[in-house]
Amino acid sequence: MQRIVLNQYLRTGNRYIDLQHQDLIDIINDFGEALARHASMSEVQTILVRLAQYVQFHFKHEEREIVRNSLDGVHAEAHSAQHREFERRVQTAIDTLGESGLLTTKDAQALLRYLESWLTSHIAHTDKQLASRLRAATSKGQRSGGRS
Numbered sequence: 001m002q003r004i005v006l007n008q009y010l011r012t013g014n015r016y017i018d019l020q021h022q023d024l025i026d027i028i029n030d031f032g033e034a035l036a037r038h039a040s041m042s043e044v045q046t047i048l049v050r051l052a053q054y055v056q057f058h059f060k061h062e063e064r065e066i067v068r069n070s071l072d073g074v075h076a077e078a079h080s081a082q083h084r085e086f087e088r089r090v091q092t093a094i095d096t097l098g099e100s101g102l103l104t105t106k107d108a109q110a111l112l113r114y115l116e117s118w119l120t121s122h123i124a125h126t127d128k129q130l131a132s133r134l135r136a137a138t139s140k141g142q143r144s145g146g147r148s
Helices: 015-036 041-068 074-100 105-145
Strands: none
Touching: 015 041, 015 105, 041 074, 041 105, 074 105
């Protein structure tokens, strides 16, 4: 199993966002490792619930930063929509496990590929753009905040 690594390609330059991304990566890697060793469905579900809880925390943090730094508009709406879609996919898997107690190997592997692909793409594009906009907003605020 290939693990996701928070490398230069995935670092946003925002310390807090990068730390949270590392936590998300760790959870997704845990999910992949559980599948690779054929862990119980209970363990798999526990990992997915942990992921769902953590993404809520992380996404709220990013979205609060967008509002706090007045980065609303098309970017903010698209960013939030991406978050909601990810949450929906994770919750669907949790619900499937809860209802049937089973996630087929094929479905579990497809979910893992989705989680890995979505997260790396989202970080590399959307979150890097967000971090850049946050830096610019902070820099602008510091420049204008010093003037009377």
